[in-house]
Amino acid sequence: MEANGEEQPADVEQQELGDEELHHGDEEAIVLGDIDDEDGMEEEEEDDDDDDDEGMESEDDDDSDSAGAADEPSEDPVDTSDPANRGIKMYGCEHYRRRAMIVAPCCDKPFWCRHCHNAACNDNEVDPKKRHVLDRKALREVVCGLCGVRQEKASHCTQCGVAFGRYTCLLCSFFDDDVTKECFHCKDCGICRVGGRSNFFHCRTCNCCYAVQLRDSHVCIENSMHANCPVCCEFLFDSIKPINIMPCGHTIHQECLRSLAEHATYTCPVCCKSIMSAAAMERVWEEMDMSVQSNPMPPEYQTTRVGILCNDCQQRSTVPFHFIGHKCAVCGSYNTRRT
Numbered sequence: 398m399e400a401n402g403e404e405q406p407a408d409v410e411q412q413e414l415g416d417e418e419l420h421h422g423d424e425e426a427i428v429l430g431d432i433d434d435e436d437g438m439e440e441e442e443e444d445d446d447d448d449d450d451e452g453m454e455s456e457d458d459d460d461s462d463s464a465g466a467a468d469e470p471s472e473d474p475v476d477t478s479d480p481a482n483r484g485i486k487m488y489g490c491e492h493y494r495r496r497a498m499i500v501a502p503c504c505d506k507p508f509w510c511r512h513c514h515n516a517a518c519n520d521n522e523v524d525p526k527k528r529h530v531l532d533r534k535a536l537r538e539v540v541c542g543l544c545g546v547r548q549e550k551a552s553h554c555t556q557c558g559v560a561f562g563r564y565t566c567l568l569c570s571f572f573d574d575d576v577t578k579e580c581f582h583c584k585d586c587g588i589c590r591v592g593g594r595s596n597f598f599h600c601r602t603c604n605c606c607y608a609v610q611l612r613d614s615h616v617c618i619e620n621s622m623h624a625n626c627p628v629c630c631e632f633l634f635d636s637i638k639p640i641n642i643m644p645c646g647h648t649i650h651q652e653c654l655r656s657l658a659e660h661a662t663y664t665c666p667v668c669c670k671s672i673m674s675a676a677a678m679e680r681v682w683e684e685m686d687m688s689v690q691s692n693p694m695p696p697e698y699q700t701t702r703v704g705i706l707c708n709d710c711q712q713r714s715t716v717p718f719h720f721i722g723h724k725c726a727v728c729g730s731y732n733t734r735r736t
């Protein structure tokens with residue numbers, strides 16, 4: 398009963414928020430693009446803290462925000478005679494191609510991006526007392542990647558005139574030379590996301606952007622994305638990694654979901670419902686049926702029956718006792734518990 402790992406994600410109806418890389422592709426997987434970038438510091442800074450950035454409330458769109466944003470579609474030509482276009486894609490870090498570093502107010506030091514800061518100052522910081530993550534809303538300054546001049550954040554360098562990114566969101570202090578990601582700023586999320594504005598809608602209940610294909614089909618859970626992954630505990634709303642929404646509506650990293658299935662764990666860590674769509678679980682249950690059939694119980698147990706409650710359909714039934722598992726007599730799920 399190993400789950401077919403590869404397929405699972407696709408079967409789940411989820412949307413992944415893909416940030417950087419959004420893969421839509423997999424069938425049902427819907428990508429929600431998030432980008433992770435630094436989110437929005439909107440002008441109103443009131444909001445929450447750190448990571449969450451969600452500006453849920455933000456409505457204003459910030460004009461400014463996209464200010465400078467030049468989002469061009471993927472292949473568009475760049476006018477190389479324009480000095481603002483010097484150095485496109487030649488600067489940046491493993492996370493982003495950009496021509497400015499952000500100055501972390503907490504450390505008063507420049508980093509290419511918040512992930513670089515958080516890796517250095519949190520993930521890899523050995524002193525627990527010094528660990529901290531960047532408050533993106535507090536970003537005010539940048540350092541030009543070409544001329545090195547530190548300055549107020551802007552779309553272009555005041556010294557050498559270079560553009561800091563082909564896409565720029567000043568609300569988020571986000572710059573990116575890779576326009577194929579089709580970044581856009583969602584004012585309701587309060588952050589920039591990837592994947593193209595027209596491919597997403599902002600669900601006000603979930604308080605997150607989802608692929609338009611999910612508009613009528615996703616399970617709406619209040620603030621569902623404003624939660625930590627139940628496996629690795631990372632905050633999901635602005636995670637860079639692809640995220641799945643399980644059929645129950647709970648959210649989880651795609652890779653964390655996969656690792657659950659690889660360990661033959663098919664229940665949502667939050668609510669115990671099955672983690673994949675009914676069709677995908679069907680295949681798992683069929684394998685369990687075969688295991689049960691090929692492992693008959695000893696004679697003294699053959700007539701033993703037990704009461705179970707199904708985690709998927711919530712129905713009770715009485716079924717033959719078996720050490721491998723108990724199959725719901727109503728819906729066929731093995732995701733059941735003894736009563």
Ligand SMILES: [Zn+2]
Pocket residue numbers: 501502503504505514518529530531
């Ligand atoms: Zn810092």
Ligand SMILES: [Zn+2]
Pocket residue numbers: 541542543544545546554555556557558559
């Ligand atoms: Zn410069």
Ligand SMILES: [Zn+2]
Pocket residue numbers: 436437462566567568569571581582583587588589
């Ligand atoms: Zn933005």
Ligand SMILES: [Zn+2]
Pocket residue numbers: 583584585586587598599600604605606
């Ligand atoms: Zn949104």
Ligand SMILES: [Zn+2]
Pocket residue numbers: 600601602603604615616617618
């Ligand atoms: Zn929703």
Ligand SMILES: [Zn+2]
Pocket residue numbers: 626627628629630631649650653
């Ligand atoms: Zn996770």
Ligand SMILES: [Zn+2]
Pocket residue numbers: 643645646647665666667668669670
């Ligand atoms: Zn759940």
Ligand SMILES: [Zn+2]
Pocket residue numbers: 707708709710711712725726727728729730
């Ligand atoms: Zn059932």
